[in-house]
Amino acid sequence: MSQERIAIVTGAARGIGAATAIQMAKDGHLVAALDLKAQDCAGTVDAITASGGRALAVGADVSDEGSVALAVDTVVSRLGEPTILVNNAGITRDNLLFKMTSDDWDAVLGVHLRGAFLMSRSVQGFMRSAGFGRIVNLSSTSALGNRGQANYSAAKAGMQGITKTLAIELGKFGVTVNAIAPGFIQTDMTAATAQRIGVSFEDFITDAAAQIPVARVGQPEDVANLMSFLVSENAGFVSGQVIYVAGGPTD
Template sequence: MAPSRVAIVTGAARGIGAAIAKRLAQDGFAVGVLDLVEDNCKDTVAAIQGAGGKALALGADVSNAEQVTAAVGKAADELGPPTVLVNNAGILRDNLIFKMTEDDWDLVLNVHLRGAFLMTREVQKYQTEQGFGRIVNLSSTSALGNRGQVNYSAAKAGMQGFTKTLAIELGKFGITANAIAPGFIETDMTAATAARMNVDFEQFKEGAAAAIPVRRVGQPEDVAAVASFLASEESGFVSGQVIYVAGGPQD
């Protein structure tokens, strides 16, 4: 029996998560569009449904175990057993270490790492039963270190170790786990970073593009294209990898 074609994408109300959700819907997956507030998912869901796809809005704080269990259960009941999970949910609380608060640290680590752990623990049960699964975790070039992001960098580096261990533990069940590490992607989040730095966003993008070998900044669709491959059946011999989607090599 062919595995269920159901995906859950976290942080899918906008930006990279929305682009991945739309792309997976194009690929024929029914998509659970998950974000902190269910209502915020309506644009992504409407775009998928408008293109003839199937989507369900899900509201959950991914760092809350009870909410995660409820959201994944709802997706399984209404769409079918989830076999693809994209852990994309994330937040920024940037600051230099001497200004960073405990809350800045805890919030970022909880959403990225605890969130990915809780979502994966819940979804892998369905993947194991189906004998097929694809886990795609969003890391970042910031995992290599980035000024003002000691919390975010630690979380994104942690996501890579998390991914590699999942690949080792779950491979025998037909489940792969890979990470995508985007570089500069044009999103609301990068626009907010420019605003925090009091830099015009267009100038911010121009400066970033000048340092990227392909001479442009990335788009959410660039990340979605890689996620599409990693979620596919034909990617089955690729596992435990970190793929940098950054327009050039990374150190």
């Protein structure tokens, strides 16, 4: 088993974040599950503790500098100094450009990009001191462009840019930084997309699967499994990469 480390997973209440937090615990790490409200992570923490792991639910607005500082201080005092960070927190405020508000733009960029910046800046010192660190940022196939998602696409493309830059800056300290870009993953977020465009989630999944070479949509665990490798000691020479988890090639 790999060395026990302290892992922070943002957006850990459900979907990819919850699956990732649970996988981190299976890998032997202590997990801080962050979401806007600590109580929203109760299910994730319960799943971890029921399997013999240790986890802490922490409430934090990752787009707020003070909230991030307080959350990281809480993790350090109650679990220890984090050397694994998964920047998964994200929201959608979909609309066509002419109907998209400035608030919708700012909210999405704030949670995804500002959140990844603030969280990464807050923990990098612990990683540098330890001579080991793993940061994984969640991008998306939407980074390649997706109708009705100018804000989300820009944020997810930005996640790739910050990934490559931090990989350059932090590599000499034993810190790797990578991005995972999922395609269609069956989560509450994709269910909300189906509702927005006015189709049933079942039909949405069926139609999506028909376009995917492996003939199925992804599950949160598909992303968590890759996450498990990227944060491990075995991935020490993999950095600055954007890995698409989409069931086939991407453009």
